[in-house]
Amino acid sequence: MEEIGLLMQGFAVALQPENMLLMLVGVVLGVLIGVLPGLGGANGIAILLPLTFAMPPVSAVIMLSCIYWGALFGGAITSILFNIPGEPWSVATTFDGYPMAQQGKAGEALTAAFTASFFGAFVAVVMITFVAPIIAGFALRFGPPEFFAVMFLSFACFIGMAKGSPLKTLAAMMLGFLLAAVGMDTVTGQLRMTFGSEEMIRGFDFLVAVIGLFGISEILCSIEDGLRFKGQRAKIDLKVVLRTWAELPKHWFLAIRSAVIGCWMGITPAGATPASFMSYGVARRMSKDPNGFGRGKVEGVVAPETAAHAAGTSALLPMLTLGVPGSPTAAVLLGGLIMWGLQPGPMLFVEQKEFVWGLIASMYLGNVAGLLVVLVAVPWFAAILRVPFPIIAALILTVCAIGAYTVSNAEFDIVLMLVFGVIGYVMKKLDYPLAPLVLALVLGDRTEEAFRQSLLVSNGDIGIFFHNWLSGGIMALGIALLAWPVLTWARGALAGGFGRARAA
Amino acid sequence: MTLAISRRSVLLGLAAATIAGGAEARSWEPNRPVQIVVPAGTGGGADQMARVIQGIVSKHSLMRQPMVVVNKAGGAGAEGFLEAKGARGNPHMLIITLSNLFTTPLATGVPFNWKDLTPVTMMALDEFVLWVKADSPWKTAQDLIEAAKAQRLKIGGTGSKQEDQIITAAITRATGAPFTYVPFRGGGEVAVQLVGGHIDATVNNPIEAVTHWRSGALRPLCVFDEKRLTATEKMTETQAWSDIPTCKEQGLDVDYLMLRGIFMPTGVKPEQVAFYEGLMAKVRETPEWKELMQQGAFNTTSLTGDAFRGWLTREEERHRTLMQEAGFLANPS
Numbered sequence: 001m002e003e004i005g006l007l008m009q010g011f012a013v014a015l016q017p018e019n020m021l022l023m024l025v026g027v028v029l030g031v032l033i034g035v036l037p038g039l040g041g042a043n044g045i046a047i048l049l050p051l052t053f054a055m056p057p058v059s060a061v062i063m064l065s066c067i068y069w070g071a072l073f074g075g076a077i078t079s080i081l082f083n084i085p086g087e088p089w090s091v092a093t094t095f096d097g098y099p100m101a102q103q104g105k106a107g108e109a110l111t112a113a114f115t116a117s118f119f120g121a122f123v124a125v126v127m128i129t130f131v132a133p134i135i136a137g138f139a140l141r142f143g144p145p146e147f148f149a150v151m152f153l154s155f156a157c158f159i160g161m162a163k164g165s166p167l168k169t170l171a172a173m174m175l176g177f178l179l180a181a182v183g184m185d186t187v188t189g190q191l192r193m194t195f196g197s198e199e200m201i202r203g204f205d206f207l208v209a210v211i212g213l214f215g216i217s218e219i220l221c222s223i224e225d226g227l228r229f230k231g232q233r234a235k236i237d238l239k240v241v242l243r244t245w246a247e248l249p250k251h252w253f254l255a256i257r258s259a260v261i262g263c264w265m266g267i268t269p270a271g272a273t274p275a276s277f278m279s280y281g282v283a284r285r286m287s288k289d290p291n292g293f294g295r296g297k298v299e300g301v302v303a304p305e306t307a308a309h310a311a312g313t314s315a316l317l318p319m320l321t322l323g324v325p326g327s328p329t330a331a332v333l334l335g336g337l338i339m340w341g342l343q344p345g346p347m348l349f350v351e352q353k354e355f356v357w358g359l360i361a362s363m364y365l366g367n368v369a370g371l372l373v374v375l376v377a378v379p380w381f382a383a384i385l386r387v388p389f390p391i392i393a394a395l396i397l398t399v400c401a402i403g404a405y406t407v408s409n410a411e412f413d414i415v416l417m418l419v420f421g422v423i424g425y426v427m428k429k430l431d432y433p434l435a436p437l438v439l440a441l442v443l444g445d446r447t448e449e450a451f452r453q454s455l456l457v458s459n460g461d462i463g464i465f466f467h468n469w470l471s472g473g474i475m476a477l478g479i480a481l482l483a484w485p486v487l488t489w490a491r492g493a494l495a496g497g498f499g500r501a502r503a504a
Numbered sequence: 505m506t507l508a509i510s511r512r513s514v515l516l517g518l519a520a521a522t523i524a525g526g527a528e529a530r531s532w533e534p535n536r537p538v539q540i541v542v543p544a545g546t547g548g549g550a551d552q553m554a555r556v557i558q559g560i561v562s563k564h565s566l567m568r569q570p571m572v573v574v575n576k577a578g579g580a581g582a583e584g585f586l587e588a589k590g591a592r593g594n595p596h597m598l599i600i601t602l603s604n605l606f607t608t609p610l611a612t613g614v615p616f617n618w619k620d621l622t623p624v625t626m627m628a629l630d631e632f633v634l635w636v637k638a639d640s641p642w643k644t645a646q647d648l649i650e651a652a653k654a655q656r657l658k659i660g661g662t663g664s665k666q667e668d669q670i671i672t673a674a675i676t677r678a679t680g681a682p683f684t685y686v687p688f689r690g691g692g693e694v695a696v697q698l699v700g701g702h703i704d705a706t707v708n709n710p711i712e713a714v715t716h717w718r719s720g721a722l723r724p725l726c727v728f729d730e731k732r733l734t735a736t737e738k739m740t741e742t743q744a745w746s747d748i749p750t751c752k753e754q755g756l757d758v759d760y761l762m763l764r765g766i767f768m769p770t771g772v773k774p775e776q777v778a779f780y781e782g783l784m785a786k787v788r789e790t791p792e793w794k795e796l797m798q799q800g801a802f803n804t805t806s807l808t809g810d811a812f813r814g815w816l817t818r819e820e821e822r823h824r825t826l827m828q829e830a831g832f833l834a835n836p837s
Contacts (some may be wrong), residue, residue: 046573049555054563143702144686184579187687189611189664189832191579198586201614202578323715324696334692343799345715408583409574449689456686457658457702 003129006353010361013058013354022063023362027370030070031377034086035077036403044071045329049336057340058355062362064336065316068329069363069370072121072312076113076305077374077381081106082396084215088206089272089308091438092280094214096293096300103296106382107240108247111375112298113305115248116255118371120306123259124266124313125363132349135314136321139267144453145464147270149474151447154274156478157281158439159485166485168432176440179204180448187452199412206442208404208413209420213434215400216421219393221428240382241375244298251302254283258303262310269318272311273442279307285481313363320348320356532775534569534596541574541588541599543581543608549630549691549709550602551575553764553796557600560790566783569596580604580663582614589620593771598624598780603667603762606823611665613834618820621767623812624777625784629761629803632671632728633748635698635706635713638721645726645754648705652681659683660694660703665832667762668694670823671707671728673830674758698722709762711800714739726751728760733801745801761803763819765812781808 013019033044045064052060075087080097093113100109127135142150159169182193183203194200258279265275283303284293293300312329319330323345337344342352349356384392404417427434458464466472540558544550551573558571576584581604588599599621609616634645642648651657659675661668664687672685686703688694691712698706698713699721706713707728716722718739726749727733733745751758766784768777787793788806797804807815827833 046555046575049559140696140700143697143700184582184612185664186689187664189580189666189669189687190834191582191612191614194579198583201583201586318696322692322696322699323712324692343715343718346719346721347715408576408578453686453688456684459656459684 006357007129007361009354010357010359011365013358014062014361014365019059019062019362020365022059023066023366023369024373026063026066027070027073027366027373030067030072030370031074031077031374032070033067034071034074036086036399036406045333045336052336057337057342058358060340061333061336061355061359062366064333065359065362066366066369068312068333069121069366070373071329072309073114073117073370073374076117077110080109080113080301081381081384082215083218084396084400085210088210088442089276089304089312091210091214091273091435091442092276092304092308093301095280095304095435096295096297099294099296100298100301101385105296106385107378108244108298109301110378110381111241111244112248112301114371114374114378115245116258116302116305117309118367119255120259120262120309120311121313121363121367123256124263124310125360125367127263127314128317128363129360132317132321135267135317136346139269139318139322139324141470142268144450144457145467146471146474147268148447148450148454149465149471149478150265150268150270151274151443151450153474153478153481154270154278154443155439155447156481157278157285158436159482165431169436172427172432172434173436173440176437177444177448179209179437180441180444186445186449187456199410202408202410203445204416204441205407205413206438207407208417209441210438211400211404212417212420213424213427213438215396216418217424217428219396220421220425222389222393238376238379241378247298248302251299254299254302255306257286258283258306259310262307262312263314265307266311266314267317269315269324270311271315272308275311276304276308277439280304316363320344320359321346532595532773532779534567534779536596537570537572538567539572539574539597541576541584541597543576543584543599543604544602545575545577545690549711550600550764553627554600556792556796557784557787560787560792561783563792564786564790566786579612579614580608580666582608582612582616585609585616585620586614588767588769589616591769594769595772595776597769599767600627601763601765601767602630603670603823605763605765605767606820607666607670607827607832610824610827611832611834618767618816620770622770622772622777623816624766624768624780624808626763626765626805626807626812626815627784627788628764628797629805630709630764631733631801631803632667632707632760632762633710633713634725634728634751634756635695635708635717635722636704636725637698637701638723640704640723642725643723645751645756648725649675649679649681649756652683653679656682656684657704658686659705659707660686660688660697661707662689662691662694663687665827667760668707670826670830670832671758671760673832674760674826675756677829678757695722709800710745710802714799714801724748726754726756728758729803730759733803735798735801737798763816764802 044067048067052063075090076093078084078086079090079094080101083094083098085091085094097109097113182200185192191201261279261282262275265271265278280300280303283299284290287293287299315330318324319334334344342348342355400417401414404413407413424434454464465475540554542551542554554573558573561567561571576587584599588597591597605618608614636642636648642651659672661672669685672683676682688697691708694706695708695713695716697703699716713722717724728751730750732750733748735745738744766780768780828836
């Protein structure tokens with residue numbers, strides 16, 4: 001067990017007092033960064049990267065990865081309390097987290113989210129520790145067709161989540177695809193649908209849209225309801241953490257399944273956002289009570305959070321072993337590695353043992369430190385809901401505007417955010433679901449790109465998606481999931497038709 | 505090259521003189537934080553370089569004001585260029601460029617030209633190498649070309665109608681061998697797609713593929729430069745960067761280098777340009793910079809002033825010709 005020995009050495013490095021301090025600073029900074037929508041982990045690390053230039057690489061990467069942990073934890077906070085996802089992968093957490101907060105169970109939702117995150121990340125770190133080389137090889141099998149198959153599966157899982165009219169779901173999803181297509185087309189190198197406007201060149205950033213669609217429209221709805229916050233005033237103390245913990249073990253299977261989905265999506269590397277959606281979709285599909293989802297079910301918080309964190313953590317693996325970042329944050333960390341004179345890729349594990357194992361040990365410790373920090377803060381976070389609505393609404397609006405601006409330092413994005421707020425409000429009133437739009441917006445261009453890359457490779461032969469067991473298998477699974485509701489619906493319609501026919 | 509070296513030493517002399525006479529009345533210094541715009545996403549080659557410069561400036565206290573890196577990647581960098589174009593007279597903005605300085609306006613028709621900026625200095629030139637999988641049967645560039653003539657092969661690269669695709673088109677033009685070009689998002693991704701066998705060859709920059717070369721997964725065939733790379737340190741058991749033949753030696757007459765340069769908006773004063781010229785000269789003398797140059801096997805040519813302008817004029821014309829031949833121009837005329 002060479003790994004254990006190396007890991008212990010890693011712990012010795014990470015447990016030096018100054019590194020412990022950096023870890024704590026990193027986690028707290030990360031939580032703050034995660035709470036502010038727009039200022040995501042990637043931005044946060046990019047801003048702080050130069051500060052670490054003077055540190056030894058191990059200390060620097062420990063602090064930066066702790067910021068990453070903190071941001072992963074922090075993203076859930078605003079999703080649950082205000083229906084504003086602080087990070088892309090927290091979108092799915094709002095579906096049940098926010099209804100829970102409205103029912104006065106904010107403390108429970110936060111505790112469940114943090115604990116699930118911890119579990120997901122922990123599973124992924126254990127996997128990195130012991131099976132890194134095998135898994136890294138698996139990631140190499142993913143070319144454009146396989147990547148498209150994974151994306152297709154994410155969408156297929158999601159169709160099962162549609163509540164209400166399937167046509168409205170489809171319409172919302174198509175709008176998302178349309179918005180995702182604006183801006184530079186990577187495959188042809190042409191600008192699309194910018195109408196000659198310089199501001200449109202950037203395309204629609206997912207975060208700006210989400211802040212508007214969720215955050216601003218929520219405020220508009222609350223104002224319509226008479227300037228009062230729907231969050232119930234529950235008694236909140238630290239005991240809520242223990243109470244929730246007593247409830248959580250019965251979701252063990254859900255947590256393990258979500259962690260597996262997350263690890264797989266992180267390595268492929270599709271990333272944390274599709275992982276959270278897919279895990280939520282599967283949890284709902286497999287649940288005995290699918291209709292309870294979206295109305296404040298704790299499973300609806302556990303599933304996406306576990307998967308998002310497992311994916312976020314395992315995304316570091318392809319970065320370390322192949323030099324390909326699995327997430328934007330990992331991409332910035334990658335830049336950091338090169339700056340410290342470390343060459344990411346297959347040779348890192350061979351030549352920089354101290355660094356790699358120090359990093360892995362800091363993943364264990366950072367995760368624990370992160371959990372402690374956020375759990376202690378749960379009552380304070382939940383207490384925010386007690387502030388009178390007119391005050392909090394103004395604060396949220398400010399934070400949203402700062403967030404939208406930060407995404408790409410553009411004033412125009414604040415206008416866009418407000419426009420998306422109105423669109424979101426209208427869609428809510430007309431009962432169009434927002435989630436399919438968001439999913440299509442965040443995955444749309446990657447999906448389209450993978451599809452067209454595959455067809456380039458195959459000279460337009462659609463059979464490439466079934467050219468081997470891997471992409472063929474994933475595609476078949478996706479098609480089966482897609483066809484499932486149609487089949488059930490058809491059977492129901494037929495049976496109903498016969499029933500009426502007989503009655504007549 | 506000799507000209508470049510002599511210019512460089514003159515410049516260094518000037519920089520030293522500036523340091524010595526720091527209190528001189530005519531010298532200018534930034535009085536606000538300096539923004540360095542990256543017309544590309546986080547984690548790419550230009551972004552890395554900007555962040556290394558930022559780190560070096562703060563670590564060695566080369567400037568009193570802080571330096572801030574801002575990514576403006578929209579529209580293959582058009583967003584960043586248009587911002588710099590609109591910031592006329594702002595002495596607190598720098599922009600670091602890659603080849604999209606030429607390719608983006610030519611391919612998309614975005615109203616921008618390098619003459620809308622003030623050239624400050626060329627930091628380095630990035631090399632391109634032809635890579636194949638180590639277990640492929642192709643040992644030389646000619647092997648690959650012959651194979652491509654028999655059966656259409658796939659070359660992967662970063663982006664569309666940018667440097668990688670221009671080189672691919674130039675190879676086809678020089679040899680008649682057709683290739684299918686498959687665009688990906690970034691150089692690291694391209695290298696891994698090659699290791700995974702999803703494409704047949706790449707024209708990655710050295711720094712993007714070096715780790716896979718060292719691990720024995722990839723094989724370099726030739727370098728797209730007029731002369732061999734200078735780094736002689738052994739990267740694998742048997743080979744150093746300098747052991748890779750040039751493509752010309754292998755009968756493939758294509759060469760291409762990518763600019764890594766620093767620009768300012770137009771309408772800035774000469775002493776302001778001089779300040780940044782001196783600053784960047786100091787950056788290039790630090791051990792961190794030399795380490796980066798060595799790791800990425802960069803061509804460390806550096807130009808300023810009129811020599812740099814002349815180089816830019818020639819390169820723009822060259823890009824226009826290359827892109828016209830490949831049919832990549834937005835407004836062919």
